[in-house]
Amino acid sequence: MGKILNIGIIGVGTVGISVIKTLEENKEIICARTGVDIRVKKGVVRDLKKPRDLTIPLSTDIEDIINDKEIDVVVELMGGIEAAYEVAKKALTNQKALVTANKAMLAYHRYELQQIAGNAPIGFEASVCGGIPIIKALKDGLSANHILSLSGILNGTSNYILTQMIQNHQDFQSALHLAQKLGYAEADPTLDISGGDAGHKLLILASLAYGIDAKPQDILIEGIESINADDIEFANEFGYAIKLLGIAKKQNNQIELRVHPAMIDKNKMIAKIDGVMNGISVIGDRVGETLYYGAGAGGNATASAVISDLIEIARGKSSLMLGFEKSPQVSLKPKDAMESRYYFRLSVDDKSGVLAQIASILTQNNISIGTLLQKEIKHKNIAKILFSTHTTTERAIKNTIAQLQKLDSIIEKPYIIRIEDE
Ligand SMILES: NC(=O)c1ccc[n+]([C@@H]2O[C@H](COP(=O)([O-])OP(=O)(O)OC[C@H]3O[C@@H](n4cnc5c(N)ncnc54)[C@H](OP(=O)(O)O)[C@@H]3O)[C@@H](O)[C@H]2O)c1
Numbered sequence: 001m002g003k004i005l006n007i008g009i010i011g012v013g014t015v016g017i018s019v020i021k022t023l024e025e026n027k028e029i030i031c032a033r034t035g036v037d038i039r040v041k042k043g044v045v046r047d048l049k050k051p052r053d054l055t056i057p058l059s060t061d062i063e064d065i066i067n068d069k070e071i072d073v074v075v076e077l078m079g080g081i082e083a084a085y086e087v088a089k090k091a092l093t094n095q096k097a098l099v100t101a102n103k104a105m106l107a108y109h110r111y112e113l114q115q116i117a118g119n120a121p122i123g124f125e126a127s128v129c130g131g132i133p134i135i136k137a138l139k140d141g142l143s144a145n146h147i148l149s150l151s152g153i154l155n156g157t158s159n160y161i162l163t164q165m166i167q168n169h170q171d172f173q174s175a176l177h178l179a180q181k182l183g184y185a186e187a188d189p190t191l192d193i194s195g196g197d198a199g200h201k202l203l204i205l206a207s208l209a210y211g212i213d214a215k216p217q218d219i220l221i222e223g224i225e226s227i228n229a230d231d232i233e234f235a236n237e238f239g240y241a242i243k244l245l246g247i248a249k250k251q252n253n254q255i256e257l258r259v260h261p262a263m264i265d266k267n268k269m270i271a272k273i274d275g276v277m278n279g280i281s282v283i284g285d286r287v288g289e290t291l292y293y294g295a296g297a298g299g300n301a302t303a304s305a306v307i308s309d310l311i312e313i314a315r316g317k318s319s320l321m322l323g324f325e326k327s328p329q330v331s332l333k334p335k336d337a338m339e340s341r342y343y344f345r346l347s348v349d350d351k352s353g354v355l356a357q358i359a360s361i362l363t364q365n366n367i368s369i370g371t372l373l374q375k376e377i378k379h380k381n382i383a384k385i386l387f388s389t390h391t392t393t394e395r396a397i398k399n400t401i402a403q404l405q406k407l408d409s410i411i412e413k414p415y416i417i418r419i420e421d422e
Helices: 014-025 027-034 082-093 103-117 134-141 156-167 172-181 196-210 229-237 299-314 354-364 394-405
Strands: 003-010 036-044 073-076 097-100 147-153 240-251 254-265 277-284 288-295 339-349 369-377 382-389 415-420
Touching: 003 014, 003 299, 014 027, 014 036, 014 299, 027 036, 027 299, 036 299, 073 082, 073 299, 082 097, 082 103, 097 103, 097 299, 103 196, 134 196, 134 277, 134 288, 147 196, 156 172, 156 229, 156 240, 156 277, 196 240, 196 254, 229 240, 229 339, 229 369, 229 382, 240 415, 339 354, 339 394, 354 382, 354 394
Parallel strands: 003 036, 003 073, 073 097, 254 415
Antiparallel strands: 147 240, 147 277, 240 254, 277 288, 339 382, 339 415, 369 382
């Protein structure tokens, strides 16, 4: 022993505290594996009065870490987008290595950071699916492969809510409240339930897999807020699970990126990933399908990933550059051109002629029905029409929904869920 790696942690909250505790408690094994003593020299927080039960010196001034010549690595665990990006830029400009768990910042600024970093190491294993080593799998383990597709449950909060709705027949609001009570959902759960958080992670994975530079606003992102018991009943009836999936696929030179609830065959491995757990399936052209499963969040699981980056830096590996080589050949597939099968939920006045009107609109858009489930709500004179379609495009679906909405007999906005067959 003899070598020391000094780190400064900006943001000593849930993840920061776990990083410090894990480095202390697992010091022996980490030293044995790296030959380096990884020491936390300082931390930066907003509020020095908060109790934290730590012995490391804390300050509220980011410059205390950025300008400390003895600090080799800046670990950014403060969250947010623009302020964190400024910290990351300053750290790299001051010749420090950077480790971050911040998927939101990377979703917007990963390519700019890569340019600033040059050959400086940037570790971001913790930014996607907490403890699952999916970044290293894509950068190292699968690097001999063309990635044909990847799809995953990238957000534990929404997976927990869906699991409650499906297994315990809760409605969306009660499942969300339970998730908040148990600490699985934040007071403001918007990013988790709207698909935004999964979108951030998908963009990071897609950059590694395909070299595609896209921002959240460029891709299709839908959340789980509108799923109800009818959708779950239809899924059960026809052998599907409903999961919020992040999907990246390459077809010819177009990359399809989307996050949305999806009905998938309930016998697929990924369909069995329940509760707060995350899982990702990656299909490589040589290796075939590989599956990754584990805790997507939580202080300890996320700290495990942060420290794996610190260990790589301590070992002096140079492969820690972001690895987002832009590919000039690929482009983002336009949202309207994406194809899928779809499930529809329609609430209509229960009177004669309505089905014929709906059928006519579907025919005009070249959409044919696969399976159909019709339910009557007797006392209200409302019929629920639940059906799946054969493969069609987003464009045709949008047109169909717009036309259906104009019918007097349609009671609420038609709702669709995409059906993933592959
Ligand atoms: N929690 C997870 O399970 C998890 C999983 C994967 C990735 N991540 C990512 O990890 C990062 C940290 O998450 P977290 O859950 O640890 O958050 P957190 O518990 O809210 O901690 C954030 C820390 O940053 C400090 N901070 C915030 N803004 C600051 C500023 N402007 N200047 C100085 N310090 C500032 C806070 O100070 P105070 O303590 O004084 O308020 C706090 O110590 C986020 O990017 C998050 O997306 C988290």
